[in-house]
Amino acid sequence: MKILFVASEAHPFIKTGGLGDVIGALPLSLKNLSNDVRVIIPNYKDIKEEIKSNLKYIDNFRVNVGWRNQYCGIFEYDYEGVKFYLIDNEYYFKRGGLYGYYDDGEKFAFFSRAVLEFLKHIQWTPDILHCNDWQTAMVPVLHKLEYIKEEKFRNIKTVLSIHNLFFKGMFSPQVLPELFGYDYEPFYNRSLEHNGAISFLKGGINYCDKVLTVSKTYAEEIKTPEYGEGLDGLLKHREYLLEGIVNGIDYKEYDPETDKYINFNYSFETIVNKELNKELLQKELNLTVNKDIPMIGLVSRLTHQKGCDLIIKVLDELLKEEVQVVILGTGDYIYEESFKSFKNKFKDKISVNIQFSNDLAHKIYAASDMFLMPSLFEPCGLGQLIALRYGSIPIVRETGGLKDTITPYNEYDESGNGFSFRNYSSEELLMISRYAINIFKDKNRWNKIIKSAMSSDNSWEKSAKEYMRVYNEI
Known part of the structure; x- marks a missing residue:
């Protein structure tokens, strides 16, 4: 044709x-x-x-x-x-x-x-x-x-x-x-x-x-x-x-086995290398170096459409958990400054990078355990597809392409490749994030979610x- x-x-x-x-x-x-x-x-x-x-x-x-x-x-x-x-x-x-x-x-x-x-x-x-x-x-x-x-x-x-x-x-x-x-x-x-x-x-x-x-x-x-x-x-x-x-997504550009931007290449069979990437990034961003602390990544335009207002509402409560949050992106001034303000209170638990960096973006996908994408609307979404490829488990709102590509984790049959919530609500975002952090503690369960994520077919x-x-x- x-x-x-x-x-x-x-x-x-x-x-x-x-x-x-x-x-x-x-x-x-x-x-x-x-x-x-x-x-x-x-x-x-x-x-x-x-x-x-x-x-x-x-x-x-x-x-x-x-x-x-x-x-x-x-x-x-x-x-x-x-x-x-x-x-x-x-x-x-x-x-x-x-x-x-x-x-x-x-x-x-x-x-x-x-x-x-x-x-x-x-x-x-x-x-x-x-x-x-x-x-x-x-x-x-x-x-x-x-x-x-x-x-x-x-x-x-x-x-x-x-x-x-x-x-x-x-x-x-x-x-x-x-x-x-x-x-x-x-x-x-x-x-x-x-x-x-x-x-x-x-x-x-x-x-x-x-x-x-x-x-x-x-x-x-x-x-x-x-x-x-x-x-x-x-x-x-x-x-x-x-x-x-x-x-x-471009499976050649986003491939943890060959990615030139990350320190340790990996597949599901060598998933331990993902933890090595995480420890290196923790050190680079002055976070507590500990592979057992769940790291949540956010690589996004910092706008209302991307759910930044919800994230800001829950960050104070979320960072009281044993968790780290790494943010990369630029956008609306109010969101950039709001995210920066959390750095003073939670010094070694949050890293806020107001910039565009392809290099750091790849490192975040490779190091993070979870990936945050609570969009108000999302025609398709790219971030969650890359996150799946790298075994960074998406936490998303059920809208547009996020709903089509993320199957919510079911603890009874242990199916699913991510976590999702329905309404545009900070309470629901906080609840599902805490649930994901809790599941993360069970390594057997978490590895099954990673396997499901990394075997998802989102190729062109x-x-x-x-x-x-x-x-x-x-």
Whole structure:
């Protein structure tokens, strides 16, 4: 099958979060299933220099953005056997960062049309155009309203993946004539109208052939007012096209047996090396060096969405237990300062690292006994999947991908790969954390949970097979 991924970022070129990780890993796994998979992204100024210097020029043409006639260059780069195309335009992309500019609507209107125009310039037609989030959600709209009339585009099917529904691509209704050359019909018939504005994401949901999101539970949650961001009615109406597929993680990057960032590599058979990593990290972070004290890790953006308010409410009580807490991340000032304040009271029991450090993150996954992730909402979640791989037992709230990937421990049949609680409640978080600490004391029980965690399959290969099923269906 021929598949073209359309996205605003991709690892290892440039990324701001989980979307970049998905677009870096999923196409490679689909290629390994004997598909012709390609990716198209903008040629940003901040793309890694070693990639920039090896780009191969392919073609250039003009793209209409409303009344504007803009230059569009195409470069090509081979990444592990997957062809990446980069759309070049200095006016839109020769600036720092990716998002947050006053003309983001115009920039991604250009990008969306450039993707479809580009297909006219190569002797290759995809079966599937797989778009991602609001930045590319107008591709299905343009395809259905215009391009499908041409022979080359007639049999292409469009898929839209929602990685985070919070960002809807909201702009003035004037963008329809100004950027797309349309009249106001898509606004008045409400296919793009949302709260008096134009929503690129709503347009994509209405015009694509399949809507995907990054976990089965999140696909259900976004059909409710609590999680639907005002689009729950539409998603409920289109639920026959809506499905969730859990993300995977890169098993080469996150592998305790080969991880170059950790001091002692290990598998379940050599789990004693995990304790050696723990003792080294305790020493490095000035915590009490004792392998029998349970260590709880937190590697996260420090925001309300990630449950930081719940953690702050329970930390005082939790740190009265025989336990250590290691925090790594940056985020909202109020949470950064609140976490720092615990250091004075619990000197050798908590380590607060307000920074981004890939090196320290890997060490925390490898050293910690438990991993805290009590999110308010979590479309998929990456932290709990990495934690499972490293035998760091997740403590999560049952939402989105956390609910799909963490099976609560059952002390009667000793099944499960983590601990979970249902309501967004500090009392429930404290209770389940104490329960996990208590189970930790029984090494036989704890090792069974570690074995279950480390044998969980969260590879991209597993997810890729699900994507192939969806592509074949449409």
